[in-house]
Amino acid sequence: MNNCRQVLKSGAAAAGIWTVTGGAQAAQLNATSLSLVWGIPFAGMLLSIALLPLLAAHFWHQHFGKVTAGWALAFLLPFALVFGMGTAVENLVHALLAEYFPFVILLAALYTVAGGIYVRGNLRGSPGLNTGVLALGAVLASFMGTTGASMLLIRPLLRANDDRRHQAHVVVFFIFIVSNAGGALTPLGDPPLFLGFLKGVDFFWTLRHLWGPALFMNLALLGIFYLLDRYLMRKADETVLPDPTPTVDVTGSVSHLGFKGKINFALLLLVVGLVLMSGLWRTPAGVEIFGTHVGLPGLVRDLGLIVVALLSLKLTPRGVHAANEFGWAPMQEVAKLFIGIFLTIIPVIAMLKAGADGPFGFIVRAVTRSDGSPDETMYFWVTGVLSSFLDNAPTYLVFFNTAGGDPAHLMTDMALTLMAISAGAVFMGANTYIGNAPNLMVKAIAEDRGVNMPGFFGYMIWSVCVLLPLLVIMTLIWFR
Template sequence: MGVTGRAMAVAAASGLFLIPWSPAHAAASAGYAAADLSPLWGVPFAGMLLSIALMPLLANRFWHHHYGKVALFWALAFIVPFAIAYGPSVTAHELVHAALSEYIPFIILLGALFTVSGGILVAGHIHGGPGTNTLILALGTVMASFIGTTGASMVLIRPLLRANEGRKHVVHTVVFFIFLVSNIGGALTPLGDPPLFLGFLKGVSFFWTTTHLFTDTVLVAGILLVAYFLLELYFYRRETNLPARPDPSDETRIDIRGLQNVPLLFAIIGAILLSALWKPGISFDIYGTRVELQWIVRDVLLIVIALISVAITPRLVRERNGFDWEPILEVGKLFAAIFATIIPVIAILKAGSNGAFAPLVDLVTGPDGKPVNIAYFWLTGGLSAFLDNAPTYLVFFNLAGGDPHRLMGSLAVTLEAISAGAVFMGAMTYIGNAPNFMVVSIARHRGVKMPSFFGYMVWSSIFLLPCFALISWLYFV
């Protein structure tokens, strides 16, 4: 059962510690002042990122077999000194809070989408080429806002790779897939990307992002699709051993199997919406972290949906899909360390002008006290490329006042800058958004020699930074 079963075990174990919520438990987090934290507390997080960036390049065999141990090392490099400095109780509170409010819901949602979408097999005679590949990328870009960037990525990456089997030049197709399907396409609804969903939970209207990020998304996606088509045309003409074309009468025949999983994708969407719209007013305290009943119900429903998918999907469908649990396990282990080591980094950022990162935070406010929208866009985006984009979104959402009505009103451009930065610039690195790493892992398992961490950033810098500079000039200056 892989990660789904493990997620269920974690959720069930968490239930053993449920007690009625009491404000007294919130004091557990008061063991340190974020404003007093040294930037040196960010070293384990930086080490984790550098390990992801460099070790596959410098010690690929070691990394492939021991990435979980490396992740554990950096997590302990934060946990042990923090426990010595501030005490085991405060450290446990911070870890439990990060796990229950961020990591466990995050990995359960990813696990559910990965499991359900992995049971949908798009088969048939699909011949990869400039027109077909561009169409698949465009379709995925649209799908991402409705079934999430993770769902769209997991449904389409395998058929895209199969359609281009036997080709020498495939890397650019996977790279643009990450740009468009795993990131930029998720900008139009709160279901598309976690930062926007957090904004929805904070009170931003469901269709606010649809109306305010539509032109931004269409412009960037349109430029990238045209750039990809031209690049693909160039590489396609350089192929020397193209696989034989199928019979013309069968070339466009597409066979979709595992259709019983399609309603389960909508069930996942329903579970997420339920947690946002249903407010029973019941909450629990788990070691100082307040957990709402609707969140627990959501996560249990997602686990059940994933288990149903496993039960009703024929094994042959998953086998033909090249499905295995390794990509989600890799994401689970690496992001567990990321969510742990990011704790002091986010705390320092939340300290605002009183924290060690004050010069960075002060850039978003002008001398007249008004927000500097272009700074919000680039700082939110720049940090989202290396930190998790969901908590980064929340940090800058709160720095802009945290009032959803004001942010949707007089500060609408500021909220647009924060939202676009968090979603769009998640495409800048492999770790900017969870689907990025999952797509890379699947591609590598299918024999595609994906670029290193920094090699990918060369691609993203060449094709994405000009797009971001353009929308900065058009919308945020």
């Protein structure tokens, strides 16, 4: 995504886990001289995702890939003309090899493995059960990544609620909790925290310092959801509706609560192990392709993930995918949309990385008081707001470095500042569909199952009404 940064996410966004690729990178830009005009393709990409499903739904669903390609070319072609074909090719190759392909490979592996786990049993989407599933997801997210937990639980939750008139709010809160807030306690949970771990932040530092904000956010969201879900069920008198969920499992036997495709739990652990390996194995070995260093750990990880996905397809019992209504449409949608985001965001992140001297210098200066001390309130909100619309992992790195970049100093004397940066990146990634990798994936799966999800701005109404008051309270308690 960003040809200027030294530390690169390597595609583990899908699992909420990221790695360092190191070595040579794409040609450097003098970001201080870039014009804000270079951000137009990225803004157009965001507006297309936000508006076209509302204004031209049929056109969007038929041609969103072409729209994405159009915005990508709107950046790449002028970029090649201004900076030269060589620089454009180097940055394109860098975005594809160092970031996009690893991103899609890991996302596809998790999607395939989680799609091979079928939670059998005639679950009813009662307020109690729904709240319990969300609470379970909040716990799992910090240990298997927000996307790992999301892909594991979204399908059984949708199936449990397939007889409910009101379903969209269940998915919205699922994104709030499982896909975001639940991943705040360990570096395995969310991409920004894993990047901090790779930069030198102790593994258990986030647990010791973020448990309070995480507990507050998750308990508050679970409580709000339970009350809302109970109200909507009573309002619609949904308890008297028949339950169309099958009472037999995928083999035709009487269905009892349990799992089919258990081999995929082992494969899921293997996915986590491969990603951790790529982050902890340090070696200069690798290959150079058009100025991009593709490290040996990343190559081993990606090949291993492809093997894991193929093993899942091979070993999953027949009928499990059909029972899960597993299909590739959500994966294809996310893969197409994110390549446009990965490419068009290049100049935006570069301008942010330029710091106080760059086009977005006013944003960087906003987090520092007049006496030079850090303003934790501003660190929390500026990191969070940018994480809502940009990728939250590089946004975390921008402000990690703005705060000095020394992990030993940040973990001790500036612990509150690092808390603000971490909390802003993790919790406010839930503010929009594009704030964190699993958000859009969960939305696509829900829509594929027939749930009438809110559009981009409709979802933001939910986040403003539900998350914003909680974020304000969090600020007053921890970051004032």
